[in-house]
Amino acid sequence: MKLLKHIVRAGALCGLLLTTAATEAQTVQLKVMEWNVLSFEMTDQSNQLEFIVDEYADLIKAQNPDIVCLNELETGTSRMGKEKLAELAARLNMYPYFIMSYPKDVGFYGNGILSKYPIVNSFSALHPYQHANGEGNYQWNTGSALDNYGYDQRSMGYVDILVPTSDSDGQIVRVICTHFDHCGITKVIRQQEDNVVEQAGLDDPEYPTILMGDLNVGYGTNVLPEFTRLGDHVDLEFVDHLFTFPQGKWEGRDFKGIPCPNAAGTASLSDHRPITATVILK
Numbered sequence: 001m002k003l004l005k006h007i008v009r010a011g012a013l014c015g016l017l018l019t020t021a022a023t024e025a026q027t028v029q030l031k032v033m034e035w036n037v038l039s040f041e042m043t044d045q046s047n048q049l050e051f052i053v054d055e056y057a058d059l060i061k062a063q064n065p066d067i068v069c070l071n072e073l074e075t076g077t078s079r080m081g082k083e084k085l086a087e088l089a090a091r092l093n094m095y096p097y098f099i100m101s102y103p104k105d106v107g108f109y110g111n112g113i114l115s116k117y118p119i120v121n122s123f124s125a126l127h128p129y130q131h132a133n134g135e136g137n138y139q140w141n142t143g144s145a146l147d148n149y150g151y152d153q154r155s156m157g158y159v160d161i162l163v164p165t166s167d168s169d170g171q172i173v174r175v176i177c178t179h180f181d182h183c184g185i186t187k188v189i190r191q192q193e194d195n196v197v198e199q200a201g202l203d204d205p206e207y208p209t210i211l212m213g214d215l216n217v218g219y220g221t222n223v224l225p226e227f228t229r230l231g232d233h234v235d236l237e238f239v240d241h242l243f244t245f246p247q248g249k250w251e252g253r254d255f256k257g258i259p260c261p262n263a264a265g266t267a268s269l270s271d272h273r274p275i276t277a278t279v280i281l282k
Contacts, residue, residue, distance in 0.1 A: 026165045028173065028281035033065040034212035034240050035274035036179070039074040039109075040084060044267035051080045055262055055269055057091040060114075063258065063276050067161070068094070068114040069177035069212040071272075076107030085112045099124045099157030099177060102138035110155050111177045111213070117161040120172065124157030125199045127181075127192045141183075150181030150188040156196050160207060171281065176200050176211040189216065189223050197226050202245050208281055209245040214272065237275050244279055251280045 040051045060068060075084040075098065089096035094114040101110035131137035131153075132145040138153040156178035162170045180192045196211070197203060211231070216239050217223045224241075227233070231245035234252035244250035255277040260269040 026171075028163050028165065028171050028208075029278060030066040030163070030173070030210070030280075031064065031276065031278050032175075032210060032212060032242065033060065033063055033068045033274055033276045034071075034177075034214075034242060035060075035068065036071040036214045036240065036270060036272035037073060038270040038272070039072050040080075040269075042262055042267045042269055043271050046262075046267060048079070051082075051084065053084060053088055053091070057088055059258070059260055059269065059274065060088070061092060063274070065276060066116045067175050067210070068092075068112075069175070070112040070114070071177070071179040071214040072109075072270075073098070073112045074104060074107065074109050075112075077109075078105045078107070080107065083107075085114075088112075089114055095119050095161075097122050097157065097159045099155050101126070101155040101179070102153045111157065111179055113157070113159050113175055113177050115159060115161045115175065117163050119159045120162050121160035122157070123199070124155060125195070127154045127156065127178075127195050129153045147184050148187065149184070150192075151183040152181070154179050154181050154192060156192075156199060156213075158200055158209075172207045173281075174200065174205065174207045174209040176209060176213075178211070178213040178215070180213070180215045180217070182216045185217065186223055190225075193224055193226050197230065202226070202230050205245050208249050210250070210279060211241075211243040211245065212275075213241060214239055215241045234277055234279065235275075238272060240272055240275050242275065242277055242279075249282060251282060253278045253280065 085096045085098050097113045099111040100108045129149045132142045158176040160174050164170045181188045227243050231243045234242040235255040237257040257273040
């Protein structure tokens with residue numbers, strides 16, 4: 001009888017431990033980073049000859065993020081000579097996904113996502129755009145086309161990543177990266193916001209979703225009504241934002257901006273500081 005009592009107690013304890021372990025194993029906690037990298041030019045444009053990404057990679061590595069969203073990402077162009085997102089991904093041991101906004105000579109300009117976790121699905125779309133000079137023009141818009149569509153062609157995209165929750169299971173998380181225009185603020189940005197909502201299904205998210213990007217609106221604005229209605233605004237610095245969807249699904253912690261001076265102290269790596277935070281799936 002005493003033996004049976006000990007077995008029952010041991011079984012109950014084992015069950016409790018297994019339940020606790022299972023609960024802990026199911027927690028999805030991700031450190032995220034958003035950074036407008038200014039095409040790796042540095043603020044004094046001193047990096048325009050070789051576009052060395054060492055300091056950018058070192059800064060990202062020091063923060064040890066699980067996910068990175070990058071804006072103003074020029075890659076593979078004749079002046080760069082290399083595919084810069086792939087170079088960063090290799091240095092950081094992350095999976096890359098490039099989101100094209102427009103072709104630029106032999107390369108492209110747009111946004112990028114880096115993930116520590118495997119990418120199981122991806123998607124990208126252009127924001128609505130027309131240029132005053134017609135098709136095939138992507139920058140320096142003017143006149144009514146500028147007012148209606150913005151200065152240059154912008155884009156959005158997402159990846160669905162598989163985050164392990166145990167030895168045999170995982171949780172798919174959607175990560176959206178976008179860059180909104182800096183001209184025609186209210187009309188153009190709301191148009192681009194609506195496009196993200198539609199393309200990524202934010203009114204009824206297929207998966208728990210994180211959105212990061214340079215949205216070109218700061219504090220005290222009501223220009224992002226749909227993101228605010230459908231999700232939770234974790235925080236922003238300058239014009240760089242972090243949202244999670246759907247409402248109440250995530251907890252955001254430890255939001256901060258990271259200084260980014262170059263090693264010589266003569267310039268900054270970008271005119272935007274990278275932002276980081278930890279998001280936890282409830």
